[in-house]
Amino acid sequence: MITRDDAVVAATRIAGRVRRTPVVEAEPGALWLKLEFLQHSGSFKARGAFNRILASDVPAAGVITASGGNAGGAVAYAARTLGVPAEVFVPVTTPSVKVEALHRRGAVVVQHGSEYAEAYEAAAKRAADTGALFCHPYDQAEVCAGQATLGLELLEQVPDVDTVLIAVGGGGLMAGVAAALEGRARVIAVEPETCPTLHSALAAGGPVDVEVSGVAADSLGARRVGAIAYEVAVRTGVRGVLVGDDDIVAARRALWDRYRVLVEHGTAAAYAALLTSAYTPAEGERVALVLCGANTDPSRF
Structure with missing residues (x-):
């Protein structure tokens, strides 16, 4: 709440x-x-990304998120500004303009699945495996x-x-x-x-x-x-x-x-x-x- x-x-x-x-x-x-x-x-999305990262103890593994594109871009931007690594999972259907922006902001980009829910599942597993801070796009x-x-x-x-x-x-x-x-x-x-x-x-x-x-x-x-x-x-x-x-x-x-x-x-x-x-x-x-x-x-x- x-x-x-x-x-x-x-x-x-x-x-x-x-x-x-x-x-x-x-x-x-x-x-x-x-x-x-x-x-x-x-x-x-930059508002929520900054608040999530600044309110947390970020591990050496950095931050991970899943996105249709906008949440990933925001997390990548906030992470680069704050000096922490970022990994972003997006569906293979994500528009190229959003994928290119993620790369420009220094994020590791993983394209997985045909829709957001599939990218989310892969990102959550990756965060659990690496210990990275998971930044949920909305919840x-x-x-x-x-x-x-x-x-x-x-x-x-x-x-x-x-x-x-x-x-x-x-x-x-x-x-x-x-x-x-x-x-x-x-x-x-x-x-x-x-x-x-x-x-x-x-x-x-x-x-x-x-x-x-x-x-x-x-x-x-x-x-x-x-x-x-x-x-x-x-x-x-x-x-x-x-x-x-x-x-x-x-x-x-x-x-x-x-x-x-x-x-x-x-x-x-x-x-x-x-x-x-x-x-x-x-x-x-x-x-x-x-x-x-x-x-x-x-x-x-």
Whole structure:
């Protein structure tokens, strides 16, 4: 379980290590864009990576993580900054732009399996064998608390925000932000129809495995939502909505056409909820959209 207090502790711990990303008022008095893709390593994941590593005693073997690409990039960046070795397991389907970034940041990269869950199993075994510190992409308290610092920032930047829309894969960002905003603003969790981890968990009364596919699977392709994310979602009343692949593709294009913002498909899922009937703000509702990552290949836009 994590709370706003954990977010405050994390904010102090990682101060000076992460960027305070800007907020843009996209529609006056109605919609704000939190430009978290400007974070180190190209996604919000740097917050959780720094908090996890700085809160731990790191062994000589360094750190290990599994990732669709973004968590690995964040752990590699944080590890290099802090001077510790990093090994990152990713599926063979991970986009080359993300794999190349891992190499540039000095990580040992192991490609294993066709989806994140298979890379995760191999990484967990490797960590057990070597004694390295395992950095979970989304289901560790320190990781979620690090992501929660984004919520604290957003409240300072848009103090009277009513609703925050967040794309969900494993749920670490949603868990952190919902904990930071608890009692202050609502969180809407947006998932692809092809990777409905939170939606399925809420229907089943707990995390369950789901089939993973679709255009956003490289960043939102967890097979099940994290236990922490599920607990926080239930506790804080997070509402989940689903969007289709075609809507995600259209939302990615619309973000570029309207705001000249180029993000990955997983990030665009949150905007797709506003462009469809998945989520319709009430009259006068003040909405913030977290644009959480942009590790994408511009040539494939």
